[in-house]
Amino acid sequence: MSSLFIWPGNPLLSLLVLLAIAVPFLYVARAPMQDFIHRLTRAITNPLRLGSRWFAQTAYRLQTRNREVLFAQGGRELKLTIDRELERVSALVERDLQGYPAMQRKLMDEITHIEEDYKRSAEVPPPPPEWVKAIEELAKIKAGRDGVVERILGDIRKSLDGIYQKVVAEYRRAYEERHSILKRFLPFWRAAGQTLSQVERNITGLQDSAAKIDTNVGRLEAIFAKRSDAEHALITSASTQMFISALVMLIAFGGAYVNFKLISLPMSAMVGGGDYVTESLRASEVAALVIVLFETLMGLFLMESLRFTNLFPLSGITERMRKNLMWVSLIILLVLAGVEVALAVMRDQIIAADVALKATLGGGAPVAAAEVGWVTKIPTAGQMILGFTLPFALAFVAIPLEYCINSGRIVLGALLVLTLRGLGFALRVTANLTREAGKLLGVLYDVLIFAPLAIERWIVRARANGAKDEAVEEKVPLRKLGARTEEAI
Amino acid sequence: MKPWIALAGLSALLLAGCGANVNRTQAVYILVDTSGTYAKELTKAQNVVNYVLGTLQPGDSLAVGRVKSRSFTEKDIVAKVTLNRDPVQANGQKRIFSGEIATFAKSSQSGGGSRYTDITGGMMQGAEFLHETGARTKTLIIFSDMQEELDYKTKRDFPIKLEGIRIIALNVTKLDTDNVDPRRYTGRLEWWEQRAREAGATDWRVVNDLEHLERVFSNRG
Numbered sequence: 001m002s003s004l005f006i007w008p009g010n011p012l013l014s015l016l017v018l019l020a021i022a023v024p025f026l027y028v029a030r031a032p033m034q035d036f037i038h039r040l041t042r043a044i045t046n047p048l049r050l051g052s053r054w055f056a057q058t059a060y061r062l063q064t065r066n067r068e069v070l071f072a073q074g075g076r077e078l079k080l081t082i083d084r085e086l087e088r089v090s091a092l093v094e095r096d097l098q099g100y101p102a103m104q105r106k107l108m109d110e111i112t113h114i115e116e117d118y119k120r121s122a123e124v125p126p127p128p129p130e131w132v133k134a135i136e137e138l139a140k141i142k143a144g145r146d147g148v149v150e151r152i153l154g155d156i157r158k159s160l161d162g163i164y165q166k167v168v169a170e171y172r173r174a175y176e177e178r179h180s181i182l183k184r185f186l187p188f189w190r191a192a193g194q195t196l197s198q199v200e201r202n203i204t205g206l207q208d209s210a211a212k213i214d215t216n217v218g219r220l221e222a223i224f225a226k227r228s229d230a231e232h233a234l235i236t237s238a239s240t241q242m243f244i245s246a247l248v249m250l251i252a253f254g255g256a257y258v259n260f261k262l263i264s265l266p267m268s269a270m271v272g273g274g275d276y277v278t279e280s281l282r283a284s285e286v287a288a289l290v291i292v293l294f295e296t297l298m299g300l301f302l303m304e305s306l307r308f309t310n311l312f313p314l315s316g317i318t319e320r321m322r323k324n325l326m327w328v329s330l331i332i333l334l335v336l337a338g339v340e341v342a343l344a345v346m347r348d349q350i351i352a353a354d355v356a357l358k359a360t361l362g363g364g365a366p367v368a369a370a371e372v373g374w375v376t377k378i379p380t381a382g383q384m385i386l387g388f389t390l391p392f393a394l395a396f397v398a399i400p401l402e403y404c405i406n407s408g409r410i411v412l413g414a415l416l417v418l419t420l421r422g423l424g425f426a427l428r429v430t431a432n433l434t435r436e437a438g439k440l441l442g443v444l445y446d447v448l449i450f451a452p453l454a455i456e457r458w459i460v461r462a463r464a465n466g467a468k469d470e471a472v473e474e475k476v477p478l479r480k481l482g483a484r485t486e487e488a489i
Numbered sequence: 490m491k492p493w494i495a496l497a498g499l500s501a502l503l504l505a506g507c508g509a510n511v512n513r514t515q516a517v518y519i520l521v522d523t524s525g526t527y528a529k530e531l532t533k534a535q536n537v538v539n540y541v542l543g544t545l546q547p548g549d550s551l552a553v554g555r556v557k558s559r560s561f562t563e564k565d566i567v568a569k570v571t572l573n574r575d576p577v578q579a580n581g582q583k584r585i586f587s588g589e590i591a592t593f594a595k596s597s598q599s600g601g602g603s604r605y606t607d608i609t610g611g612m613m614q615g616a617e618f619l620h621e622t623g624a625r626t627k628t629l630i631i632f633s634d635m636q637e638e639l640d641y642k643t644k645r646d647f648p649i650k651l652e653g654i655r656i657i658a659l660n661v662t663k664l665d666t667d668n669v670d671p672r673r674y675t676g677r678l679e680w681w682e683q684r685a686r687e688a689g690a691t692d693w694r695v696v697n698d699l700e701h702l703e704r705v706f707s708n709r710g
Contacts, residue, residue, distance in 0.1 A: 265576075272574035274548025276511040283510070353580045361539040361587055 019448070026445070027452035034442050041438025048431035055424030059417050066413040067231060073406060074234040075223045082216045089209045096202045103195055110192045117188075120181050135160070235414060242407035245400035252397040256292050259340070259390040262383060264288035266346035292394070295336050299395025301329040309402040333391055340387035348380045516550040516624035517541055518615035521567075522633030523555045523597050524606040533660055533699060534632045535594045539587055541630070544706050547572050547579040550622040553590060554611055556633060557603040559643055561610035567593045571622065608637045609645040616651050627654045634662045635681055652689035657705055659696050 005014035026033070138156060141149060222230035268284035275283035303309045305326035314322065446453060519541065521534045538553055545551055552569035554560065568589040572579040612629060619627035629651070635658055639645055658681065667674035682693045696705055 268547065269575050269577055272547065273576045273579065274514055274546045274572070274574060276513040278511060279513070350576055350580075353577060357580050357583055358543055360584065361543050 023449050023452060027449045030445070030449060030453075033445060037438055037441050037445070041435055041441075044434045045431040045438075048427045048434065052424045052427035052431060055420045055427065059420035059424060062413065062420065063417045066410065066417060067226070069413070070231060070234050070238070070410050071223050071226055073410070074230070074237075075220060078216055078220045078223065082213055082220065085209055085213050085216065089206060089213070092202065092205060092209070103199070107192060107195050110188045110195075113188050114185060114192070117181050117185050120178075235410065238407040238410040241403050242411045245403035245407065248400040249397060249404060252394065252400070255390055255393055256296070256397075258386070259295075259394065260285075260288050260292050262347065262387055262390075263291060263340055263343045265350060266343040267291070269346060269350070291336060291339070295333065295391040296394050296397060298329045298333045298336065299391070300398045300401070301325060302333060302395055303398035305329060309398045311398065311402050311405070333395060337388045337391040340391060341384045344383035344387035345380060348383060512623075512625045514548045514550070514622070514624040515545065515626040515628070516619045516622035517545070517552075517628045517630060518618050519551070519553045519630045519632060520560075520608070520611045520615050521553060521555050522606060522608070522631075523557060524603040524638075527606075527634050527662065528597060530632070530660060530662065531594045531598050535590055537630070537632060537659060537699065537702065538590045540702050541706065542583050542587060545572055545579075545583070547574050547576050550618075550624060551586065552615070552618050553593070554614055554618075555593075555597070556606055556608055556611045558605035558607060558640060559610055560607040561614050563614070565611065565614060566618065569618065605640050605643070606633070606636060606638045607643060607645065608633055608635065609649060610643075612651065612656075613649055616649070616654055619654055629654050629656045630659055631656065632659045634664060635677055636664060649684070649688045651685060654690050655692035655694075656685050656690045657694045657696055660699060661695055661697060 004018065005011050006017055007014050135156070138153070141153075219230065219233075223234075264282075264285045267287045268282070271283045271287045273282075273284060277283050277286050300309070300311065304312050304314060305322050314325075317325075519534070519538055521531065522528075523531070538551075541551060548571075550569070550571040553567045554565050555567055557565060568586055570582050570586045572582055608631065612631070615629045619629065637645075658678070661678065663671075663674055667677075678695055685693045694705065696702075
């Protein structure tokens, strides 16, 4: 750079002189240079804009496709939910309606019982005694001073007292009898009450199911109508499902790792302890991994055959085949679980033998057999239980796996759309920035040659003024000529 | 369709498990000097053998040879073993080997040392054993003061072959003459190193701190 300077000791002056020399050339080359800058900017911005448009269109297409998938999947799931609810309702109705005639008969019997008892318990007034009339007649007799009459009346009172006592006793007995009848009412009332409560519960359950079905049908309608609120709800639901299923799978992965660790050491006795598949991966570890993966696979088949998941296209197989598949998967899983139990025991033995050997090699006394009590067997038992339980626990990983796959398609699709849009936006911004930078470069070029440009403008203006003056001068005689012509006319 | 991918991965793993097998076995030959005054160091040698035994994996090989007046013979291999692939059986083999070494140590200490010290012959015998095992990592441990003394009939002044073998000189004790002139000790070790490297040994190390043997045997090569 310094070699370009005319006076290397004074670079500023050198630059100014160089600029002064270059300005005429720059002025002459202005038009092609501006054109070059313009074309260069377009050459950069056009592909960028095209790219941006392509990204936007691809994002739109992908979004449309995702929408279709989302609605289809959401619709299918909702249909399944409604189907299940309808099945439940149908089972409920079938079960309860089957029992309704019997229940009604029972209810009617109970009501009849209650009615009969009610009738029997009705109060029957004692018949008016005939002797009341006789007494009424006797009461009309005036006692006076006749001793005979007095005696007769006294006897009558005595008799009446006796009779009164008897009647009252009879009346009480009748009441007691009615009370006992009413007491027998109670169980029937209770039974009737319980039956009616059961009916009410069933009806309430049906109402709940109907409400759920109504809600789901509403959602299904929104999906069929492809409403945006339904789309948002489905995307949110898919994201939540994916997060939860990923979390569950992470936990399952932890379980699988424990399972792997449990069987990798004893597997070395089966496939060879010193064999390596790669530089750091032992054959025993691969074998253990294969066992764990087989268990998971059998779990997948089991869940599939039990219709808990729908990962494989098994709709074409018969029910008998499905049952066979279920049994085969279950048996293999059981066998593998049994193998794991054996391996757990073997692991414990290998570790114990290794510890004993190391103690011997180190010069220590070997572990005494007498010290091995039931407490020391707890870890072995724990390992055995773990070995048997973990394969079955792993089998359930099929459920979150299915959710993860189904929701992952939607969530990843949405993320891809977002990425494509982001890329499109970035390209568009870059294109705009490039265009503006090109404009700025053109202006900068003009700034560099401002002096000749100012002169050019001045000359152009001067010429324009000169031309205007000439035009004015030419116009005046014409106008005058016109006036004269008018006057002449 | 994702489970089919898992199935394919599983099959690939199975194939990998059945097919390619990387040789990561290790062979160790421990050469124990039983000559002269060094015979009293045999207890330490026994500990080293036990330590090495503890680090070996199924499939590995171990042999213990002794250095006598003339050591280039199979008779000088005290005990040798190639561990079974089954860890339980390998455990039993280790136990038996350890017993054999204990018996050897006891008998050597009571029997007295040999008159001469043929380290070169022992190394050649060790190299032969190590090459025969076909192990990937071959280690020759020399438990000696590295002072070779040969009778006039024994010829060892020719180049030896130790390709692919790493050599560890353990517990190289200083002789009385080394105390007088330490240059003799360093010169002796330098001579052995040069000889080992010229013979094609991959590594040469001198370890006198037997408390930290794990630093020497930490990696399998």
